[in-house]
Amino acid sequence: MPFEQILQYIFSGITNGSIYAIVAIGFNIIYNTTGIINFAQGEFLMLGGMTAISLSAFMPLPVAILASVVITSFVGALIDFIFIRRLKKPTVLNMVIITIGLSILIRDIALHVWDEKVRSLPYFTGSEVTSINILGAYISPQVLWVLGVSGIIVALLGVFFRVTVTGRSMRACASNMTAARLCGINTRNMVTISFMLSAAIGALAGCVVSPITQTQYDCGTSLAIKGFTVAILGGLGNSTGAVIGGIVIGLLEAFSISIMPLAYKDAIAIAVLLLILFVRPSGLFGKKEAAGLKEF
């Protein structure tokens, strides 16, 4: 295979991989503070994209995206406030079922608010036909945006969780909920913040990928499935794991296309995932001891 072609596959894989990784990070943040998988994570992406598309008709694009991120994070907070916080006995199963229900609810509301048509944000730089030549491989400027934004999100989250008090409190919740509460951390507020944060990240991701993938009321589901796969592969709760897992799955998919028919793309990615999980049941970067403390 010529070098340009290999590079082209690598770009294709990294692009998709970084989209999966952002979704997986959203899963991880909520998993860390609540111990559940938020199955409505994909809907945050859709909601973010759709809101920004509607708002961009009235205001400049950056403002629309910012507003959509803020609005979606409020939706995240609202979800926690109405559905999660009020649970008398919050068992993992209860909360998981609630998020599944919510994902259906949000999708149906979006269908009524925006109808069934496909929409997309304009390209942030250039247009549909702009193409950048990097060492013989061609990519769209939007791909650079996706890569850049994913990189910045991961970096900022790293700083947030290590430096700020809120971030540290959230990590404390992740390690041991009871101990965190005993130390005076308001774990309920941490859950709200985690919902807001992952909704905001989801919304931002939804905006950045919209020009490439296009946005439709039900586009969140398939992204959520891939993101979930990546989160498991990287080790649930581990953000670095999510990034590496995402890129591994993305590259696997891209190179599987080069040797096999496209139709087998997902099958190959899932087969490799299963193989890895046989060898390391807690994922690439998950710790066995940490996983043992969780209920799920």
Place this chain on the structure above:
Amino acid sequence: MSLKKLLTLIVCMAVMAIAVSCKKQNKETVKIGAIFAVTGGASFLGAPEAKTVQMLQDEINAAGGIDGKNIEVIIKDSAGKPENAISFAKQLIDENKVFAIIGPSTSGESMKIKSICDDAKVILVSCAAAESIVNPISKYVFKTPQKDSDAAQMILNLMKKKGITKIGVVSSNDGFGAEGKKQLEKLAPGAGVQILISEVYDKKATDLTGVLTKIKAKNVQAVVNWSIVPAQSIIAKNMKQLNMNVPLFQSHGFGNIKYVKEAGEAAEGIIFPCGRLLIVDELADSHPQKQVLAKYKKDYEGKYAEDASTFGGHAYDALMILVEAMKRGGSDKEKTRDALENLKGFAGTGGVFNYSPADHTGLDINGFELLTVRGGKFVKYEDK
């Protein structure tokens, strides 16, 4: 008897009385079932179809109905899922006792309910394109969209003219894509065209750069994409992104201006066969379809404030052909079926329909016109 019970009884009787009197006042109605993918992945087909049928129902009833009978179209949303289509078809036949069914929107669904309608002797006028719906012929099953094989032939004819001999084919993994792929593979050798690579993508695909990289490496002279899903815009964008400078051909599934808007500049120059609805302004006044198309477009766009699409047109044709046959056959299902099968020279949105016992599509290759995109609009393709 307590006062409460007495009151309940009176209310019940009043409701019944009203119901009975309503029935007396109303004219007799003929129930027609409609199964459309109003929501879900194929909603761009089902939504305009449902709107069209609703509009026509009001129009027909306002004009006095068929032979003095009003029509009532019962629309079911299958969300594009064959299993829903099956249960709705059974419900419409067994519970609603419909006279005929129009739809479903997609080929996969139509194939699943073909035998159900045939067994129940209920006329089915499908709005989906796949040829296998009417080939082999089922006595009670008809369809309105143009044939896939004609669309493929149209594309291949142009390739032959332009001297294109090596192509790559991509198609979606649904009924429509599979059928198009089959037809292209069957007809390509006859036009001297060689398919170097043929790939199938998921109908929810959001990125096709991987597979296009593979196709690019084969040095094809043109790419043909066969699908009805939003990936039609994505493939156009991805090709520009990868700097692929070969022509992109699409199927008649591209006949929706939404996809052109989504693909933006990348849509320029895409060539595809399609019905004449999209270029009605370019048609000569003497064209047999001109009046039908102009009226449908004006009515639909006036009522719903959105662009009319050829898909809504398929539902228009399905209902109007059925209505025409009912006018001839009356309330007898068998006579209506016979009238439909022998309907000739009916100008619809998809072309001039000529049904016969050997042809339940009613359209030939003349139902198509080659279109292209220029300045963000559909225009007739002129070979330079």
